[in-house]
Amino acid sequence: MNTPAHLIFGVAAFGNPGRRGTAGAALLGALAPDLSLYLLAGVSLFILGIPESVVFGQLYFSDRWQTVFAIDNSVFLWGGILAAALWRRMPRLTAFAAAGLLHLALDFPLHHDDGRPHFWPVSDWVFESPVSYWDGRHHAGVVAPLEVLASVGLAALAFARHRRIWLRALLALLVALEFLSGGAFYWMF
Numbered sequence: 130m131n132t133p134a135h136l137i138f139g140v141a142a143f144g145n146p147g148r149r150g151t152a153g154a155a156l157l158g159a160l161a162p163d164l165s166l167y168l169l170a171g172v173s174l175f176i177l178g179i180p181e182s183v184v185f186g187q188l189y190f191s192d193r194w195q196t197v198f199a200i201d202n203s204v205f206l207w208g209g210i211l212a213a214a215l216w217r218r219m220p221r222l223t224a225f226a227a228a229g230l231l232h233l234a235l236d237f238p239l240h241h242d243d244g245r246p247h248f249w250p251v252s253d254w255v256f257e258s259p260v261s262y263w264d265g266r267h268h269a270g271v272v273a274p275l276e277v278l279a280s281v282g283l284a285a286l287a288f289a290r291h292r293r294i295w296l297r298a299l300l301a302l303l304v305a306l307e308f309l310s311g312g313a314f315y316w317m318f
Contacts, residue, residue: 139228158228
């Protein structure tokens with residue numbers, strides 16, 4: 130899924146309007162599994178000047194980058210954080226970890242040849258889904274519009290539940306970004 134959709138899903142599912150700070154924690158948790166990609170790609174593209182074809186054709190699939198992705202996409206790591214948060218009764222950390230796990234659960238069936246080793250450190254196995262959220266050769270023409278529709282619906286739900294102006298503005302921005310990224314990925318690939 131596109132990152133804006135992950136953020137919308139995370140805050141809709143785990144941002145509790147009655148628990149201060151859980152919406153922000155859910156947003157951060159939903160972002161965290163993708164954060165390393167943004168940092169690695171951003172530094173490579175904009176600071177080091179490495180061509181996009183090298184970044185996404187070689188570096189993305191390199192052992193070094195895949196090791197980083199394995200760590201921040203580990204079901205075991207996120208599950209451990211969630212278990213500790215529940216045990217310690219920490220609502221913000223619970224929202225953070227639950228949103229991170231939701232991110233992984235949504236990514237697992239939607240990556241064809243660019244998935245992550247979600248079961249690290251137990252296994253380096255990567256599920257190669259027959260479905261992709263961005264690759265038209267693997268049903269993105271069906272998945273992308275469904276992702277956008279679900280994002281709009283969940284953003285509307287979260288918008289209705291939450292009264293904070295910053296969150297409502299962020300939800301509107303995320304919906305706009307979801308339209309742009311969902312459409313852009315589908316048409317580009």
